Amino acid sequence: MRHFFTFCLLLGGFVLEVRAQSPLIAPKPTESVKEIEFRDPIPFGLKPVEYGKGTLSDPVTAMNQRLENQTLKLEYDAEWGYLREVLKALKIPEASQLMVYSKTALNPRLIKPTNPRVIYFNDDVYVGWVPGARAMEIASVDPLRGSIFFEMDQQPAVQPRFVRSERCLSCHGGSSSLRVPGLLVRSFLTDQHGRPISGYSQISHDKPLEKRWGGWYVTGTHGEMVHLGNIFGKAAIEESKADPAYRANLKKIDQFVDTVKYMNPHSDLVAHLIFDHQVHGHNLITRVSMEQQLGLRSDVEDRLVRYLLFMDEAEITSPLKGTTDYQSWFETHGKRDSQGRSLKEFDLKTKLFRHRLSYLIYTDSFSKMPEPARLRILRKVYSFLNATDVDLEQIWEVTPDRFPMEEREAIIQIVAETLDRRPDFWK
Structure with a gap:
């Protein structure tokens, strides 16, 4: 079982939000912290979180306000409804399109291999x-x-x-989303109609590719690596057992679905990789934030530190490549230091990113979490990046050759030049 090392720093209690743009009130020294287990439920309906009542500052709420104020207008399209306009307004690229045909979401009567659901996303x-x-x-x-x-x-x-909907919490507030209102990435082999047969209910960048993407279409090349995408129906499942490369390295999927019904004919492999990383990362960040606000403490902060640093990332053994311009779009939107380096630079040969500290540290979900928790996490990240070879192995359980000093020094410098509200200890 993995050992999680904890530094004793700024152990805080409740943190309150005054209003959307107000600074967070620091916890009182006398407030206690209740120790809980990582999988314990979080009472996110209670103050100060008040999930169903509190003032929101997410991007869609802000967009709704623009619609109310008539500073934004959405044009209706007979083919796409409001989809294309919404993506444009939220700055979500059409190249992020992912196709999922397993009946594990709303509209199960509509979703099937010939009529998959599509997901588009950006950082938030x-x-x-x-x-x-x-x-x-x-x-x-x-x-x-x-x-x-x-x-x-x-x-x-x-x-x-x-229109806000809380019916999603029946699935999006359970163990797979870490007991907080979160997101899900699942991987299930399905029958010919998209009904799940077997698989995995929680996918992240830690899961090997051979366990990912069941119930999803995947377009892109991945060499000799294999995955569960593009496989549905009893015959195809049996064929893939005999030949793991069956339906692998596909650059198009129009043999399975009429792609004219969609904005593009792709379900890009690189977008899949980012989606897998980002969803679990957001859930970990939300859990950290809610524990801090509610005066609770599990080992989730240590888990988040390991996750942000890709310490347990599944090995990549063949070059990976998508079929759209999503990769270039993603890299273009990375903050860069004076040497042109970014946390959004891909590697895609032996690891996902060239500089292994997640770009999620720039998102509002991380930067606007209660300050005591944010500082604790950044200090642990900074301590790891400055660790000796002995500490890497004994404390962090990472071998020096897996995370060389050259890469760690580059990350320190990138963050020093690009992170807003960089803490004083980050030199």
């Missing part, structure tokens, strides 16, 4: 759309309250709006 927002569905689904990450779920009707309206 996720949009789901199914051909023929009444509404578009949106999950938007709020800094203090986690994933907020909305729907937008796809019929023409004088004043289209995002």
Whole structure:
């Protein structure tokens, strides 16, 4: 069982939000912290979190306000409804499109291998759309309250709006999302209709590729590495057992689905990799934030530190490549230091990123979490990046050759030049 090392720093209690743009109130020294287990439920309906009542500051709530103020107008399209306009307004690239055909979400009667659901996303927002569905689904990450779920009707309206929905919490508030309002990435082999047969209910960058993407279409090349994508129906499942490379390295999927119904004919492999990393990362960040606000403490902060640093990332043994311009779009949107380096630079040969500290440290969900928790996590990250070879092995259980000093020094310098509100200890 993995050992999680904890530094004694700024052990805090409750943190309150005054209003959307107000600074966080520091915890009182006399407030106690209750120790809990990582998988224990979080009472996120209670103050100060008040998931169902509190003031929100997520991107979709902000966009709704623009619609209310009539500073934003969405044009209806007979083919796409409001989808294309919403993606444009939220700055979500169409190249992020992922296709999922397993019946593990809303609209199971519509979703199937010939009519998959598509997901589009950026660093903070996720949009789901199914051909023929009444509404578009949106999950938007709020800094203090986690994933907020909305729907937008796809019929023409004088004043289209995002309507908040909490029915999603029956699935998006359970163990797979770490007991907080969060997101899910699952991997299930399915029958020919998309009904799940067997698989994994929680996917992250720690899972080997051979366990990922069951129930999803995947376009891209991955050499001799294998995955569970593009496999559905009893015959295909049996064929893939005999030949693990069956339906691998596909550059198109129009043999399975009429891709004319979608904005593009891709379910890009690189976008899949980012999606797998980002979803679990957001859930960990939300759990840290809520524990701090509610005066609770598990080992989730140590888990988040390991995750942000990709310490347990699954090995990549062949070059990976997608089929769209998503990779270049993603890299273009990375903050760069004076040497042009970014935490969003891909490697895709032996690891996901060239500089292994997650870009999620720039998102609102991380930067606006209660300050005591943010500082503790950044100090642990900084301590790891400055660790001796002995400490890497004895404390962090990472061999020096797996995370060389040259890479760690580059990360320190990148963050020093690009992170807003960089703490004083980060030199």
